[in-house]
Each structure stands twice: as C-alpha cells, then as structure tokens.
Amino acid sequence: MSRHIYETGIIGNCAYIAHVHKNTNIKWMCWPRFDSSFVFGGLLDEKKGGEFSIKPSGDFTSDQYYLENTNVLCTEITTDTGKYKVTDFAPRFEQSKRYFRPLMLIRKIEPLEGNPHIKIKCEPVYDYGKTELKAIRGSNHIEYSGSNDAIRLTTNATIAYIVEDQYFILKETKYVILTYGQPMEAAVETTAERFLLETVAYWRTWIKRSSIGDFYQEYVIRSALALKIHQFEDTGAIIAASTTSLPEFPGSGRNWDYRYCWLRDTYYVINALHHIGHFEETERYFDFITDISFEEGLRYQPLYSITRQKDLVEEIADHLEGYRGNGPVRIGNQAYEHIQNDIYGQALISLLPLYTDHRFVFTERKDSADLVKRALERIENTIDEKDAGIWEFRNSEYMHCYSNLFQWAGCCAALKIATTIKDEKLEKKAIELKERAAKHIEDCYDEERKVYTHAVGSPYLDASTLQLIMMNYLDPNSQKAKDHLIALEKELKTEGGLFYRYLHSDDFGKPETTFLICAFWYVEALACVGRIDDAIREFENLMPYANHLMLFSEDVDEKTGGMWGNFPQAYSHVGLMNAAYCISNRLNKPLYLTTEMLK
Structure with missing residues (x-):
C-alpha cells in the first residue's frame, strides 16, 4: 500500500494561509480570515472548490521547495516542451514602522528552459463553494464579483487567455496578483519584485533573530x-x-x-x-x-x-x-x-x-x-x-x-x-x-x-x-x-x-x-x-x-x-x-x- 502524503506547501503572512499543490493549484485558501469561507477549496471538493493553477498542456514532473529560511514557495514544472518556475508568496515586511501583510497572493511565473506551453486558470468561489464568482474583464485585471468584497486578479499576462481558458507560450516572466478588498493599482512587475525581495529579507531576518x-x-x-x-x-x-x-x-x-x-x-x-x-x-x-x-x-x-x-x-x-x-x-x-x-x-x-x-x-x-x-x-x-x-x-x-x-x-x-x-x-x-x-x-x-x-x-x-x-x-x-x-x-x-x-x-x-x-x-x-x-x-x-x-x-x-x-x-x-x-x-x-x- 502506497503512503498517503499531502502534496502541498503553505504560504502566509499572519493574515491568511494558502496551500499550494505540487501541480501549482491553490488547493486551499480562506479569505479574508483563517476561518472565512474558502476562495479556493479543491482540497475538499475538486468540482465545487474552484481552481487557481498554472499548468502545462501535457504531462509534467514537479519539484517543489521553499527559498531557504523563508515562507516563499517555488514549484518547478518540467514538460517535453520546456521548464518553468512558479514562485508563490504572501507579502510580509516592515513598512512605515508596522508590518505590511495585505490580503494579496503574488505568483511569479518565469521560463527556465525551452518553450513551456501553459494556461493560467483562476476560478475563485465563495460561500464554501455554493457561489461561483462572476469574472468581469478589465484592461489589465479581472474582477470577480459575488463575494463579500471585491476579489481582483491583476497581471501583465494576456487577460483574454485567462478569461477564455487558453494556453500560451511562456516567453518572459509573468506576474499574477490576486487581492481581496483593496486592489493592486501600482506597476505589476516592479511592485511584485520589490515585494518579493522585501518578503524574502523579512523571513531570513526573522530566522537570524x-x-x-x-x-x-x-x-x-x-x-x-x-x-x-x-x-x-x-x-x-x-x-x-x-x-x-x-x-x-x-x-x-x-x-x-x-x-x-x-x-x-x-x-x-x-x-x-x-x-x-x-x-x-x-x-x-x-x-x-x-x-x-x-x-x-x-x-x-x-x-x-x-x-x-x-x-x-x-x-x-x-x-x-x-x-x-x-x-x-x-x-x-x-x-x-x-x-x-x-x-x-x-x-x-x-x-x-x-x-x-x-x-x-x-x-x-x-x-x-x-x-x-x-x-x-x-x-x-x-x-x-x-x-x-x-x-x-x-x-x-x-x-x-x-x-x-x-x-x-x-x-x-x-x-x-x-x-x-x-x-x-x-x-x-x-x-x-x-x-x-x-x-x-x-x-x-x-x-x-x-x-x-x-x-x-x-x-x-x-x-x-x-x-x-x-x-x-x-x-x-x-x-x-x-x-x-x-x-x-x-x-x-x-x-x-x-x-x-x-x-x-x-x-x-x-x-x-x-x-x-x-x-x-x-x-x-x-x-x-x-x-x-x-x-x-x-x-x-x-x-x-x-x-x-x-x-x-x-x-x-x-x-x-x-x-x-x-x-x-x-x-x-x-x-x-x-x-x-x-x-x-x-x-x-x-x-x-x-x-x-x-x-
């Protein structure tokens, strides 16, 4: 009999926790609190739990690891056509003499080898899967309505591919930022990179202390x-x-x-x-x-x-x-x-x-x-x-x-x-x-x-x-x-x-x-x-x-x-x-x- 293992890691910032599966799907995440309804709950129901994944078109292998001494999680996906890495984190660092811990999930998707063929799928739900949120397309974001507050995905990836559930060739680094309540209005690439550097530095300093x-x-x-x-x-x-x-x-x-x-x-x-x-x-x-x-x-x-x-x-x-x-x-x-x-x-x-x-x-x-x-x-x-x-x-x-x-x-x-x-x-x-x-x-x-x-x-x-x-x-x-x-x-x-x-x-x-x-x-x-x-x-x-x-x-x-x-x-x-x-x-x-x- 094979050993049953939970194939997920967790990220968080002391405001929320998300579970990231080795296949890149966010299998569990409750917003805006630990004890709120899940936004992604595939852990308990694959059909009604929604999905937030960055998967390739064909078969793949996965390697998942934390950046050393942090709560920043990396998932490397290898396929016949190429290899890419998804870096997931919940921003946390000191700002204006207090901790910045927004209801924000940042996913950095970067090509490593070849021409990986991927699809970004984001289908949040609410009320423990009873409510499917409606996707409303914006210029560089998607608004999901139907929960207690606004959930927004902001990205430099092609919005049409996400809304229309299409694959595309990953040629350059893409960022996908999901927020609850307060939307992310700043520049996507520079903000995501700064938040990543600050978050990594925060966790490593915390461990050093x-x-x-x-x-x-x-x-x-x-x-x-x-x-x-x-x-x-x-x-x-x-x-x-x-x-x-x-x-x-x-x-x-x-x-x-x-x-x-x-x-x-x-x-x-x-x-x-x-x-x-x-x-x-x-x-x-x-x-x-x-x-x-x-x-x-x-x-x-x-x-x-x-x-x-x-x-x-x-x-x-x-x-x-x-x-x-x-x-x-x-x-x-x-x-x-x-x-x-x-x-x-x-x-x-x-x-x-x-x-x-x-x-x-x-x-x-x-x-x-x-x-x-x-x-x-x-x-x-x-x-x-x-x-x-x-x-x-x-x-x-x-x-x-x-x-x-x-x-x-x-x-x-x-x-x-x-x-x-x-x-x-x-x-x-x-x-x-x-x-x-x-x-x-x-x-x-x-x-x-x-x-x-x-x-x-x-x-x-x-x-x-x-x-x-x-x-x-x-x-x-x-x-x-x-x-x-x-x-x-x-x-x-x-x-x-x-x-x-x-x-x-x-x-x-x-x-x-x-x-x-x-x-x-x-x-x-x-x-x-x-x-x-x-x-x-x-x-x-x-x-x-x-x-x-x-x-x-x-x-x-x-x-x-x-x-x-x-x-x-x-x-x-x-x-x-x-x-x-x-x-x-x-x-x-x-x-x-x-x-x-x-x-």
Whole structure:
C-alpha cells in the first residue's frame, strides 16, 4: 500500500494561509480570515472548490521547495516542451514602522528552459463553494464579483487567455496578483519584485533573530516558520491548523474544523516561542489569552475564534464531497460547548512569564494579581468535576488525570506569582488547591502496573499522562517516572516510534491512526528521564513522516506511514520544536525546563 502524503506547501503572512499543490493549484485558501469561507477549496471538493493553477498542456514532473529560511514557495514544472518556475508568496515586511501583510497572493511565473506551453486558470468561489464568482474583464485585471468584497486578479499576462481558458507560450516572466478588498493599482512587475525581495529579507531576518540549536536545525527552522504564519497577528491568536475536515483516517467521520485557537495548547505554544527567543509573538498570544481571562466568568470555553468569538456552531456542509470523498465537511466546532478543565491551569501558566521574564516591564505585571485570583477561583470551581478531557470526548466524562495535572501546574504557577508579589492569602489558596489536584492525580495511579491511568477509576492508558514527567509532577529522575514511561511505551508506542493517544473505544470506535504530537511528547519524556540516546533515535524515526517540504500532519497511519488529519498541524510542529529543544539542552548542558519554575 502506497503512503498517503499531502502534496502541498503553505504560504502566509499572519493574515491568511494558502496551500499550494505540487501541480501549482491553490488547493486551499480562506479569505479574508483563517476561518472565512474558502476562495479556493479543491482540497475538499475538486468540482465545487474552484481552481487557481498554472499548468502545462501535457504531462509534467514537479519539484517543489521553499527559498531557504523563508515562507516563499517555488514549484518547478518540467514538460517535453520546456521548464518553468512558479514562485508563490504572501507579502510580509516592515513598512512605515508596522508590518505590511495585505490580503494579496503574488505568483511569479518565469521560463527556465525551452518553450513551456501553459494556461493560467483562476476560478475563485465563495460561500464554501455554493457561489461561483462572476469574472468581469478589465484592461489589465479581472474582477470577480459575488463575494463579500471585491476579489481582483491583476497581471501583465494576456487577460483574454485567462478569461477564455487558453494556453500560451511562456516567453518572459509573468506576474499574477490576486487581492481581496483593496486592489493592486501600482506597476505589476516592479511592485511584485520589490515585494518579493522585501518578503524574502523579512523571513531570513526573522530566522537570524531566532535562537535555534544545532540539533535537526533545518526541521526546527521549518517548524518555526510554519508556526509563525498560523498566528493571526491582528489579535495574536494561534490556530491549530488552517484546514477543516481532513479525516483522521479514511471513512472515520473524525473530520474536524481546526481553524480556531484552543486554550489547551497555550503552555506548549508559549514554550515553543520562548525556546526560539521570539518575544513579540509570545506577547501577542499572551494578550489574546489575558483578554479572554478578563472577560470570562467562572468558565472558559475550550476554544475561541481568532477574534474571541464564542459561538462556533458546528454545521455540516453536505454539498461538499469532502477530502477524497471522505465526508462530512464540518464548519465550526461543537467542542466549544464542552467542559475541559485543564484550560484554567493553562491560563495561569501563561501568566508566569510576567513574573519570570523581565522583558515585561513592571507596569505590565503589577495589576495581574486579579487575573491570578480569578484563575484560581475557576480552578476551585471545577477541580472536583468530570470533564471531556484534552481529547474532547463528545459522549463521556471522566475525572481526567491530565485535567488535574494542569490544575496542579496552574496552582504551582499561582504560588510562585503570589510569593513574588507577597500575597499570603493567594499563597494559601494556591497551596490548598494544589494539594486537592494532586489527590485526584494520585487516585489515577495503578500500583500493580506502576502507571497512571487516564482517569480516576479507569484502567485505560493515555499519552497525555506523559506530561506528568515533563511538568515535573513526577521527578524525572525518580523510578516512579521511569516506570510510568515504560508502561506507556509498552502499550501505546508502535514499532516505528509513533504513539497512540489511547487505544480504547471512544465516540467513534477505536482510533486507527497515531497522534503525532504524542510521539514528540514521548521523545521529550525520554530526554527528561535521562534516556537521551533513546530520545535521539525516536526523534530521528519521526522525521520521515514529514512531506517533501518538512511539513507534518496531525495523524500518521502506523502501517503505511501515511499522513492524515488536518495539515499542516501547528501543534505537531510545536511538539517537534519542544522535543528538539529538550534534546539539544541535554546534549549541551544540564536541562532546565521552563517547568522548573513551577517546582
């Protein structure tokens, strides 16, 4: 059986993300926001998803790569008659002391050899493929009407060939610029070239200013670049993925809309950004989380939209066939209604940098005692109740070990903050709740098997409990931590180094694919307990599960190594970054995880 691979790369500028297939087609792009309707959605329906391609008339081969240390993507197409290159990018650079990140996709098409015979096809759609936009020809542009705002293609190529769907010989470099809202009125060639040079320079400078160790540096750089463009810069939110409804495995029905910001991932994202030394992104994300903390009552939702909208009603787009015929296509995510109690601890941990990172000035942290108090009240309100857990079970509730672990960790953070600001009342409350959370965690311990189960009264094991080691609830040097890790790897690890979240049945039956971030957690846990050679070996075993551009999916099929789930998954890349950092620190110096601050 051949391995299933997502044959696309992503470009973006922190305002939108586009997926470019190896055949040059824009297979997925939502405008004007990450969670808007797609303009191109061939990923979910070849007929109704529209198309934006630059294909040759005959058979061809393709080579796709990023310009080094950038989010600028090149696709070289070779045919019998010639060879050409398409360079795709979303402009991003500093201009007038702010970031220029327009809703603009630029495609540079240049001949490399011979006389390539090509056709530029641009057929955007809207309302998730229900609306075909009408093309209105201009002198050097095409206006597409029918969406919420004007979409315009501006080009130095022959307009008639595009409108009339004709091939032509590519003799000189052509530029195709697609915009949403504000049209591109400047000179096409000079503007596109300037934007390209500025964008390349921006990304390379961003990487030069990153703190990235030597261990698998090229993969960490690609992961950092991918994570960066998953941040919606306007609000600071970071989405789980830019896609919806790519199935966890064929016919599973496990098709979810991931174009939202999950609070459960706060700690991991902040850690990853901290490790590469990017304060600006951390600060924006922190602002997004604290705005939620101030506005909400005793309960948070597990996830919010990129603008903190709360009603993410899940609907089925039954007019779309789904990825390779795998429906349903979901828009929205019903998980916003779930009870997920680890998120209060996640929010508290996110406050900790205010007191440990002196890049935050005192005026930015002096009023946050109220935030800490509110967060502790939320933990107290939920610490003894069952929830849907990190994996968001839809029809079952447990007293989850993982939920109580992050409540425990949040209380550790609150205790450190309270000590720093000399608030004895807050200290006492944090200690009391920390002990209550620990009691629930210990109720999950199976003495006979020497392992913590996923929930109180449950025999099942869960990869999320690896975090007991990384969060320093279990001393990584203790035999208890080592035994716990051995029990988990014995049951949940595959021969190829992949890791299942769990193996028991859930709302949709038994999972058939592994969850990639769990494999990176496993690597991190190995490094934490001192099994550094094992950690390096297992990390290296995971690298071949990337696609041709070093991008990783959410899920991996154990038997075939196939990529499944939404793609690329931001948190798979976060897992890679954190695991690589952990190994790098172990190789170069004693490991001091940021979670040491919680002890």
